[in-house]
Amino acid sequence: MGTKQVNSDLDLVLLDSYIESLGKHIVEQMFTLYCQQVEIYLNDIENALLNDSSAQWQAHCHKMKGATASVGMRQLHGQLQLLEKTEASKEKKTQLLNEVIISNEQAILAFKTWLENK
Numbered sequence: 001m002g003t004k005q006v007n008s009d010l011d012l013v014l015l016d017s018y019i020e021s022l023g024k025h026i027v028e029q030m031f032t033l034y035c036q037q038v039e040i041y042l043n044d045i046e047n048a049l050l051n052d053s054s055a056q057w058q059a060h061c062h063k064m065k066g067a068t069a070s071v072g073m074r075q076l077h078g079q080l081q082l083l084e085k086t087e088a089s090k091e092k093k094t095q096l097l098n099e100v101i102i103s104n105e106q107a108i109l110a111f112k113t114w115l116e117n118k
Contacts, residue, residue, distance in 0.1 A: 009110040011072035018072075024118055031111055034071045038104060041067065045100075049093050057093070058084055073107040076100070 018027045041064035048056035065080035083096050 009073065009075045009107050010114055011074045012114070015072040015114060019118055024115070027118075028115065030071055031115065034067055035108065037067055038064065038108075042097075042101060042104070045097060049090065049097060052090060054087075068107070071111065073104075073111065076103045076107045079103055 015027070018030070041060060044060040045057065045064065048060050061080050061084035065077055065084055068077040068080060079100055083093075083100060086093065086096065088096065
């Protein structure tokens with residue numbers, strides 16, 4: 001993965017400041033926690049979709065959006081901002097959720113690549 005991809009996915013200013021102020025070990029712990037929690041967030045969003053609950057959809061997208069911001073996943077955060085407020089059909093939300101799942105995988109890879117170079 002090239003530097004350009006990492007730069008577009010991640011807020012490197014934020015992440016570099018985390019490394020400087022907290023140390024790599026703490027940043028690794030933050031990332032591990034994100035990876036554990038994101039599975040729960042994605043499952044909760046999917047359940048909200050299956051239950052056709054706009055309130056739950058919004059609440060769970062909001063939680064995941066906050067988590068992505070805290071680990072500097074800029075591109076994914078932007079996607080979730082849009083997803084959180086969408087009034088799209090269930091079919092469209094299914095498509096959007098699938099895009100978020102793919103973007104999350106890409107963001108995790110970008111983060112791992114960035115962290116390996118620290």
